Amino acid sequence: MRPRLVIVGAGPRGTGLLDRIAANAPELYAGTGLDIHLVDPHPPGAGRIWRAAQSPLLWMNSHAEDVTMFTDETVRMTGPVRAGPTLHEWAGLDGRVFADRRIQGRYLRHVHDRAVADLPEGVTVHHHPHRALRVSGPRDGRQRVWLEGRTRPIPADLVVLALGHLDAEPDPEQAALAAYADTHGLVHLPPDFTADSDLSALRPGEPVLVRGFGLAFVDLMVLLTEGRGGRYHEDTYLPSGREPVLYVGSRRGVPYHSKIGYDWTGDRPPLPRFLGPGEIDELRARPGGFDFRRDVWPLVEKELGFAHYHRLFAAHPQRTAVAWGDFEEKYAAAEGDAEIRALVAAAVPGPADRLDLAALDRPLDGVRYGSHEEFQDALRARVTEDLSRRHDPRHSPDLAVFLGLLSVYGQLVRLGDIGSWWHGFFSYLASGPPGPRLRQLLALSRAGVVRFVGAGMTVTARDGVFRASSATVPGYSVAARALVEARLPEPALGRTRDALLRELRTDGAAESPEGLLRVDPVDGRILDGAGRPHPRRFALGPFTDARTPGAFTRPRTGGPAFRQNDATARAVLAFLTGGSGTAGGAGGRGEP
Incomplete structure (x- = not known):
């Protein structure tokens, strides 16, 4: 029988994986044929969230020029770059518009169709418009994927779960x-x-x-x-x-916070600087583990502060009081919040030019208003001020912080489940x-x-x-x-309505402290309660402890989801060819 790969979920994440399979197959796949089965009740490419059957009034929350499904040289991965158009290039849109979601769905279908067309001869893709109910099979043998409305399962040598966002039971x-x-x-x-x-x-x-x-x-x-x-x-x-x-x-x-409404000019901050692969390796190697607030957050603050002040000194030097070289040296050596605050106060005269992440995160802490109407006026003024600032390049350190957030997120993915606070903070500042x-x-x-x-x-x-x-x-x-x-359902396994994930949990798949599915950070293999990676089951997406900001991203920002897709695709192809299945590990242009 020909080898079979089943991908459960044919939306953006499954499509991104298919694209990386097409990119890596010429190098890695030595088989004479392969059947790839996509299981999703919604259309391939668009999936549920980006399907055509929704209101045209609903927009994306990114400019069309800031949306891509294709890799570039900034993605630290082992496989080859496979370039392609951004949303605005493909659709012929003004890059500064916010496209409606149905247009994005058509773009995703284009990416899907292109990936299928570029697969090697002998590789065939089948779409099953059903829900997957469970996966069964021994660790060392073929798996079986059971579908709703079907009495016979799909046999599979490997299964990848790319389910995206899921419904949940109420808390x-x-x-x-x-x-x-x-x-x-x-x-x-x-x-x-x-x-x-x-x-x-x-x-x-x-x-x-x-x-x-x-x-x-x-x-x-x-x-x-x-x-x-x-x-x-x-x-x-x-x-x-x-x-x-x-x-x-x-x-x-x-x-x-509003999306930023101007373009970057000049050199980008050299990131990562204070939170890069070395720091992540050190945190992961700590015998007693790490605490996010105590051990990780200070590094995040310093990294975002570095991005902010690098831009301020480079683009707006008239608003600083010392030379960048002196500030950078002292900033790098500073330890603790108080020391950094004192340095910034002496070097940056204007309070509006100083980065205060705590104030950004909780702007109404301790603030009281005498009446409901007084608060309406005050919050309208605050939103108006935010709109003005986020569309004014005189405040371009805000855009540098956005780039810093993307860099930080790409590093933190390797730490696994760090709790929900960070993801909410990131969305509040970077995904408004x-x-x-x-x-x-x-x-x-x-x-x-x-x-x-x-x-x-x-x-x-x-x-x-x-x-x-x-x-x-x-x-x-x-x-x-x-x-x-008014919020998305939480992705915890204990409350998911997805039958397949519930069955995995019952069968002993490992959960993180936040209830997410634990996966190997190298290639996405599902871990069991003893920490062993399953040789034939993988998972990618927001329900895992290696969740990323999204399945697509802004061009030239590294795209951690692209990095994960590449590692998983290479592991899958190596396994199906008869190799070790670890081709997506360290090496090449970087570790996932």
């Missing part, structure tokens, strides 16, 4: 709120992909509590305003009368909404369609309603008969 608090809603005739919408949520129960003119201020909230905002017939005239929102009133809050109480979306938010706030609740928003269920409050406005609360949890 205990959400379950209690949902039960309360059922008992009292209320509406509770759990974490979900907003495009898939049934929003029809959110009635016109009625208050709706929204917990979450990130990208899921932005989608909700769009679908409940423009999606219900409202429109914008310059900076004014003209309601249709079908909108509910959204009372939104979160832990931070503010929306994610397009500027036009925040301008729409301001217009909706002025129109009274969106109301801000504050930081640390709490929700209680009593007296037959949900009630939200925040310490940001002492004494204020709002009652509503509907509550939306």
